[in-house]
Amino acid sequence: MRMQIVFAALAIAAGVAAALQAATNAALAKSAGLGPVLIINTVIVLIAAIGLWAAMGARTTFFPAGAPWVLYIGGIFGFVVVASLTLVFPQIGAAYAIALMIGGQCVAALLIDHYGLLGMPIESLTIQRLFGVALIAVGAAVVRI
Numbered sequence: 001m002r003m004q005i006v007f008a009a010l011a012i013a014a015g016v017a018a019a020l021q022a023a024t025n026a027a028l029a030k031s032a033g034l035g036p037v038l039i040i041n042t043v044i045v046l047i048a049a050i051g052l053w054a055a056m057g058a059r060t061t062f063f064p065a066g067a068p069w070v071l072y073i074g075g076i077f078g079f080v081v082v083a084s085l086t087l088v089f090p091q092i093g094a095a096y097a098i099a100l101m102i103g104g105q106c107v108a109a110l111l112i113d114h115y116g117l118l119g120m121p122i123e124s125l126t127i128q129r130l131f132g133v134a135l136i137a138v139g140a141a142v143v144r145i
Contacts, residue, residue, distance in 0.1 A: 019098050022085035029086050041082055071118065099140035106133045 021041070029037045053059075081101075088097045110129060116122035 015098075015102075018081070018085070018101070019094060021082070022089045022097065023094055025082065025086040026089040030090075034083065034086060037086060038079070038083060045078075095143045096140065099136075099143045103133070103136050103140050106136050 025037050025041060028040070032040075085097060085101065092100075110125055110133060112118060112120050113123040114125040
């Protein structure tokens with residue numbers, strides 16, 4: 001149970017970080033432009049990732065045998081998140097952008113769980129889970145009002 005609380009806290013921290021990252025990137029993009037902001041963001045992420053990798057023992061198994069190629073495209077998705085939020089935050093507002101992002105994440109997560117995509121364990125789609133995503137959609141609409 002204690003680890004579940006730790007994992008929940010980390011997930012909340014990730015949500016806070018996503019909102020702050022998008023806001024700071026959008027603000028900097030006003031004066032520096034989107035391209036430089038994405039490069040700065042990527043360099044900072046790379047430095048932090050190398051530091052974490054080194055702190056965790058610097059394993060060199062980047063390409064383990066049998067790992068499907070599709071598992072290596074996560075960076076593309078990260079790019080889409082960072083670039084999209086940097087663009088949309090000043091256009092539609094931080095709260096609405098994050099609400100829509102969370103809705104998209106929930107729909108994708110339901111599909112990933114239900115079909116066990118990308119090596120994830122299967123967790124069947126239920127009416128309760130669908131209702132939860134519907135509530136998030138309603139919440140996104142309310143945030144926009």
